[in-house]
Amino acid sequence: MENLKYNQEANGCGGSSTPSKKKDIAVPLELHACMGLNACKGHDRYGDNDCAGSGYCSTQVHYCHTMNNCRGQGGCGLYGDTEEQCTPGANDCAWQGSCGTPIPAERFVTQGKNKGRSVWQIARKLFENRMNDANRNVKEAPFAYGPPIKWLENNGRSESCGYSGHKNCAFIVNPEDRAKAQAKHSKEFSEESHRLLDDSMKNCGCKD
Amino acid sequence: MEGTLFKLVDEVTPSNLKQAMQQAIEIEIATIPVYLYTYYSITRVPDQGAIEKQIFTDFKAIQQSGKTDDELQKMAAALALDIMVFANKAGALIMSVAVEEMLHMSLSSNIKNALGNYGGLPELVGKTPKVWPAYLPGHQPPFPINRAKLTLDQLYTFLLIESPLPVQPDLTRGRAAISYDTIGDYYQKIIDCIRDNLTDRDFNPDAPQLINSKFYSQNNVDTIYYDKQHKPKFGNEDDSGGLVHVWGVDSAIHAMDEIVEQGEGASKIMDGHKIVGDHLTPDGKVVCPLDFDPLSYDDPSKGELSHFDKFLEIYCTIHRKNHELNNFLGTTSFDFSTYFVKDLPTNPSTTDYPENIQKVCTLNNAIYTYLFVMAEGCYKKKGHTQFEIFMFGIHKTMIWLLNVISESMADITYKDPATGTEKCVSATFEDYDFCVSEASPKDQIIALAEIAMKADNSVINQGILDIIHDLPDVAL
Incomplete structure (x- = not known):
């Protein structure tokens, strides 16, 4: 299996990334919201992942808030209230998902105490908890902190909505310097979100 | 008033x-x-x-x-x-x-x-x-x-x-x-x-x-x-x-x-x-x-x-x-x-624009007005019906119709035949009169979208039409 692991240089506006040569599975075995959120072997976008949680990318795509067709298919972040933004990939019903799928590593929560923190990491934690309740083992995701926007773009997917600009970039004109600064931002954002993940989950458990 | x-x-x-x-x-x-x-x-x-x-x-x-x-x-x-x-x-x-x-x-x-x-x-x-x-x-x-x-x-x-x-x-x-x-x-x-x-x-x-x-x-x-x-x-x-x-x-x-x-x-x-x-x-x-x-x-x-x-x-x-x-x-x-500021006109009317842009603008005005139709609908219905009107009607219309079309319109220019100069266009946010037809507001918007798509499919495309078809049907 192709194993990209976490590659900071692949993250974002100026970075590089390698397009996958694989083809999408004709009929997905499970419809889920993003990389690392597949419940079984062969349930990812390409149909050849070997375990729960190790799949590449989402098997269903929609662009924004309220556009998911079923339970568990909503992304999160960017739109929606505090409660909705606490259930990425785990919404109750069609059209009740907050934001689009897949969920890029750079996407952040825009509402509530988790504002500015990673959406994908909350989605992955919810997924791991669900698998744990079902006594299932979960493998690492191909990217430790979720699929970078650049990787998604190079593999036929795009970031979702909004007009406020790139979620994780740098205001530098020189492309090489911008890519380096962006990779540094991305690393800091992902690691900070990871450090605060327990707190983020606690925040989601509170109704305030 | x-x-x-x-x-x-x-x-x-x-x-x-x-x-x-x-x-x-x-x-x-x-x-x-x-x-x-x-x-x-x-x-x-x-x-x-x-x-x-x-x-x-x-x-x-x-x-x-x-x-x-x-x-x-x-x-x-x-x-x-x-x-x-x-x-x-x-x-x-x-x-x-x-x-x-x-x-x-x-x-x-x-x-x-x-x-x-x-x-x-x-x-x-x-x-x-x-x-x-x-x-x-x-x-x-x-x-x-x-x-x-x-x-x-x-x-x-x-x-x-x-x-x-x-x-x-x-x-x-x-x-x-x-x-x-x-x-x-x-x-x-x-x-x-x-x-x-x-x-x-x-x-x-x-x-x-x-x-x-x-x-x-x-x-x-x-x-x-x-x-x-x-x-x-x-x-x-x-x-x-x-x-x-x-x-x-x-x-x-x-x-x-x-x-x-x-x-x-x-x-x-x-x-x-x-x-x-x-x-x-x-x-x-x-x-x-x-x-x-x-x-x-x-x-x-x-x-x-x-x-x-x-x-x-x-x-x-x-x-x-x-x-x-x-x-x-x-x-x-x-x-x-x-x-970073576009040279948009002041207080434009739809009729100020060339015919093909008018069709896009008219559609956008109908969508803008439909937001108020749906909002009024939320004060007539409670429970699930209200929820569906708001979440699947108002949210979608705001984010994926009005916002997308208005952003696109602000990038359109046309040559003024009188002066030969390039002029900018903007959404006009005028109320559309749904009373001009006996069809429901939603059906009128679908018809306007089909007309607008023929006039300018770079702004009004099948994706927008699909979203309009998905909207709840709320009467005046």
Whole structure:
């Protein structure tokens, strides 16, 4: 299996990334919201992942808030209230998902105490908890902190909505310097979100 | 509104409370197309490299101060960086205000629908000003409000709208004399009337209201911007207020206090007078603060400026930056906002545009009006039906129809046959008259979309048509 692991240089506006040569599975075995959120072997976008949680990318795509067709298919972040933004990939019903799928590593929560923190990491934690309740083992995701926007773009997917600009970039004109600064931002954002993940989950458990 | 309250009477009483609440709703509605129009004039994410080059070229051409190329290049790079942050910030702040104006329309509508015999169904459709310049219903004497691009003059109008203090008669820069109460004072008249004359028993808390927490979020992707380190900043704060279930006197007053505080800032009454910063001088100048004091914020954590202070911050940033740049260049009229503000027309009508653009504009106006149709529908239905109208109708229409088409329209240009010059286009936010046909509003929008798609499929495409087909069918 192709194993990209976490590659900071692949993250974002100026970075590089390698397009996958694989083809999408004709009929997905499970419809889920993003990389690392597949419940079984062969349930990812390409149909050849070997375990729960190790799949590449989402098997269903929609662009924004309220556009998911079923339970568990909503992304999160960017739109929606505090409660909705606490259930990425785990919404109750069609059209009740907050934001689009897949969920890029750079996407952040825009509402509530988790504002500015990673959406994908909350989605992955919810997924791991669900698998744990079902006594299932979960493998690492191909990217430790979720699929970078650049990787998604190079593999036929795009970031979702909004007009406020790139979620994780740098205001530098020189492309090489911008890519380096962006990779540094991305690393800091992902690691900070990871450090605060327990707190983020606690925040989601509170109704305030 | 035909004949405003203050032209008829000066105070709010139980006998005109229903009319007063409707006027409050129309005050809120009047601001929405104005703020949206200016918002869409901003290029929030310019090409940093391209504007840096253009700024340097322009600096070389106009400077009167003998600066070297190195000095000019350094300043051009710094200005381009400033623009990357400020253009996005100005857009985020204006959108954050527009979001709260929609909240205010909902809060006032909640109050009106809960007022039982003293209120009734809010009237939202067809209440956008029909003639421009427009005037806030009830302000006497009125001051003109334009749908216009972002400029200091436009921001000055925004400051007049949101001013926490009465504006002096000679503050209108040659416009009609103004001696008007603030929006806060207007709501205070309603509060006094309700507090003095009504009890909780006069309210009908079971009348449909917009109260579900999923209906309102203080922030979304378009109310954020990024600082120079590209860290996200949020235009609104979570604790600045949201939807309020109006069930009696106290909750109605709470809803109105929220509207006033978000617009004008935290209030502090001392010796019977509201204590606020006085930033508008009688001779029409704006006094820019060195920093914002606690009263400029509308939330307990002091993280969100009021509408007035958000506009003041944008105004003062442009004013100060232009002053600094003109000093540097030895010029008097350099305006850095030209690098991120589109040259949109002032107060355009659909009929001003060429025929193919008219079709897109007409569709956008029908979509804009349908938002109010659906909002009215939410005050006629409760429960799941209301939820579906709001979540799958209003949200989708705002985000994926009105926002997308209005953004696209602001990038369209056409050649004026009379002058041969390129002209910009903007969404016009005019109410569409669904009564021209017996078909449902949704069916009319589908028909208009098919026509618009034939006229310009670069803006209106199958994806937009599919979303329109998915909308709930809400009758007038």
